[in-house]
Structures are given as C-alpha cells and as structure tokens.
Amino acid sequence: MMKEKTEILINSNQIEKKEKSFATIHPGRRRAEKAFKWISRIMTWSTVFILLVLLYHLGKEGWEYIDWQFLDSYPSRKVAKAGIKAGLWGTVWLIITTAVITIPIGVASALFLEEYGVKGKIGKLIEINVSNLAGVPSIVYGLLGLAVFVRWFNFERSILSGALTLGLLIMPVIIVATREAVKAVPDSIRFGAYALGAHKWQVVFYHVLPVALPGIITGVILALSRAIGETAPLIIIGALAYVSFVPESVMDEFTVMPIQIYNWASRPQEEFHQLAASGIVALLALMLTLNFIAVFIRIKTTKRNIQ
Numbered sequence: 001m002m003k004e005k006t007e008i009l010i011n012s013n014q015i016e017k018k019e020k021s022f023a024t025i026h027p028g029r030r031r032a033e034k035a036f037k038w039i040s041r042i043m044t045w046s047t048v049f050i051l052l053v054l055l056y057h058l059g060k061e062g063w064e065y066i067d068w069q070f071l072d073s074y075p076s077r078k079v080a081k082a083g084i085k086a087g088l089w090g091t092v093w094l095i096i097t098t099a100v101i102t103i104p105i106g107v108a109s110a111l112f113l114e115e116y117g118v119k120g121k122i123g124k125l126i127e128i129n130v131s132n133l134a135g136v137p138s139i140v141y142g143l144l145g146l147a148v149f150v151r152w153f154n155f156e157r158s159i160l161s162g163a164l165t166l167g168l169l170i171m172p173v174i175i176v177a178t179r180e181a182v183k184a185v186p187d188s189i190r191f192g193a194y195a196l197g198a199h200k201w202q203v204v205f206y207h208v209l210p211v212a213l214p215g216i217i218t219g220v221i222l223a224l225s226r227a228i229g230e231t232a233p234l235i236i237i238g239a240l241a242y243v244s245f246v247p248e249s250v251m252d253e254f255t256v257m258p259i260q261i262y263n264w265a266s267r268p269q270e271e272f273h274q275l276a277a278s279g280i281v282a283l284l285a286l287m288l289t290l291n292f293i294a295v296f297i298r299i300k301t302t303k304r305n306i307q
Contacts, residue, residue: 058284062277070278074244075260079271084279086243087260090159091228091286093247094256097163098170098227103220105167106174113175114182115204134172141169142236150237157238160250165233170223177219181212210301217298221291228287231258257283 073083113130117123145165155161185208193203234256242263243255257279264276 055284058277058280061274062279062281065275065278066281071282075242075263079269079275082264082272082275084257084260084282086246087255087257087279088282088286089246090239090243090254091256091283093159093250093254094162094166095224095228095290097159097250098166099220099224101163102167102171102174102223106171106223107178107216109171110175110178111182111204111209114179115200115208130172130175134176137232138169138230139232139236141165142233144168145233145237155251157240157253158251159247159254161237162234162239162254162256163250165237166227166230169230169233170227173223173226174216174219177222178212178216181215181219182208184215185211213301214298217294217301221294221298224294225287225291228283228290229258231256231262234259257286 070083071088072085073081074086075084076082113123113126117126142165145161145168149155149161149164150157155164189207189211190203193207198206239259240253240255243253245252247254261276261279261283264272264279267273
C-alpha cells in the first residue's frame with residue numbers, strides 16, 4: 001500500500017512539473033486556452049440568459065389566460081371565450097400517430113443499414129443521402145406530402161396525412177441517431193453472444209438493441225421535439241386554422257397548436273397576441289411533458305443495462 005501511494009505521489013509530481021514546464025515553454029497556448037474557455041462560458045451563459053428572458057416574457061404576457069377554460073375551449077372570435085382545445089388534442093393525436101408510424105420503421109432501417117447493410121460505395125452513398133435528407137427544408141416535405149398522401153393516396157387533409165408527412169421529416173434524424181447509438185455498442189458484446197451460439201438476429205435484438213436503447217431514445221426525443229413545432233409542412237397539406245371539434249380518428253381533419261398560435265399572432269388585436277403567448281406556454285408545457293416521459297424511459301433503460 002505504501003509503495004502504491006509513493007508511486008501515485010511521484011506520478012502526480014511529474015504531471016505538475018510537466019504542466020509547469022508546458023506553461024513556461026508555451027505561454028501563448030495557455031493564454032489561448034483560457035481565452036477559449038472564457039469565450040465558451042460567455043456564449044453558453046448568454047444563450048441561457050436569452051432563453052430565460054424569452055420564457056419570462058412569454059410567462060408575463062400569457063399567464064393571464066392560462067386556466068382550465070383556455071385549455072377546454074375551442075377557438076373563438078371573442079378573446080374571453082377563445083381556447084386551444086382543438087389544437088392541443090390535434091397535436092397529441094398527430095405526435096402519437098407520427099411516433100407509432102415512424103419510430104419502428106426508423107429504428108429497423110438503422111439496424112438493417114448498420115448490421116446487415118451493404119458496405120462499400122453503395123453503403124456510403126446511402127449514408128450520405130440519409131444525412132442529406134436530415135437537412136432538407138421542412139416545406140419540401142410538405143409539398144411531397146401534399147402530392148403523395150393527400151392527392152395520390154387520397155387521405156385528404158387528415159391526421160394520417162400529417163403524421164406521414166412529419167414521419168418523412170423526422171425519419172432521417174431517427175436513422176442517423178440510431179446508427180450512431182448502434183456503432184457505440186462494443187464489439188465484445190456481439191462476440192460474446194456469438195461465442196454462446198446466438199444467431200445474428202438474436203445478437204441484434206437481445207444484445208445490441210438494449211444497449212443502444214438510451215441513445216436511440218435521445219434521437220427520438222430530438223426528432224419528436226422538432227415535429228411538435230413544425231408548421232410549414234402542415235399548412236401545405238391543408239391543416240385547418242379554425243377547428244371547433246376534437247379528432248376522433250386518424251382520418252379526421254385537424255389543426256395543431258403552432259398553426260393556432262400563428263393565427264392568433266397574425267391578428268391586429270393586442271388581446272390575441274396575449275392568447276398566442278398563452279398558447280406558446282401550453283405548447284412548451286406539452287413538449288416538456290413528452291420529453292420528460294422519454295427521458296424517464298431512457299433513465300430506466302440505462303439503469304437496467306447497468307444492472
């Protein structure tokens with residue numbers, strides 16, 4: 001024990017001497033390192049400060065109308081009777097339908113490309129195209145959804161058309177995040193399963209996928225958070241600005257909270273601008289709730305993998 005402590009002290013003294021000699025020989029690099037650290041710190045706290053100011057402004061403007069009547073009422077021309085019920089339930093229907101359709105397809109596609117896919121030039125070409133699709137403007141997906149789902153498949157202006165359109169929008173994000181999570185799984189886990197006689201699908205399903213699940217959930221959270229706030233593709237496919245009913249199936253017409261908020265914000269009356277701020281607060285609360293559920297699932301799966 002004494003010998004180990006002596007070795008640790010010697011090593012620590014050597015590290016301190018090296019740091020001092022580095023500071024003496026390269027003072028410019030040390031100054032550059034400190035400057036970079038302070039610049040990064042300032043930029044980070046500036047972003048946090050701007051976010052806090054934005055949240056304070058939204059809360060101050062919109063908290064007045066946040067009550068049960070606002071959440072349980074349909075849009076109206078009168079500010080006192082206006083609510084966001086149709087947009088709230090339309091958003092919930094749309095996001096759940098998008099998740100049910102997109103997550104299995106995106107995760108399965110990523111697993112196939114990473115574990116079974118063709119390597120070489122074709123694999124690189126597919127990888128580049130998937131990465132490029134993640135950066136395509138959302139309005140392009142709206143035009144694609146209008147042409148394919150609304151007109152060709154004749155789904156009309158339904159929740160299903162919106163969910164499929166948003167599914168195309170967030171699919172590349174889920175695929176890229178899932179592939180990176182699968183790549184991070186150590187090969188020793190695969191080799192150990194093969195050594196015990198497992199088949200390829202058993203290795204992927206029972207060993208690789210559970211270990212990569214926290215990273216996959218992170219990608220899904222980011223993708224669904226983007227889908228919640230999208231407006232342009234839904235306007236293109238014909239989501240309504242005024243709806244006085246709650247959808248009962250995926251084939252019903254719908255509106256979403258961002259479109260309702262935009263409708264209120266575009267009106268000249270100041271009271272409707274405050275309603276828009278209230279709608280933004282409700283939208284943020286919904287998004288944080290869904291993200292909290294996803295993070296809770298991720299924490300549980302991480303603890304289970306550790307155990």
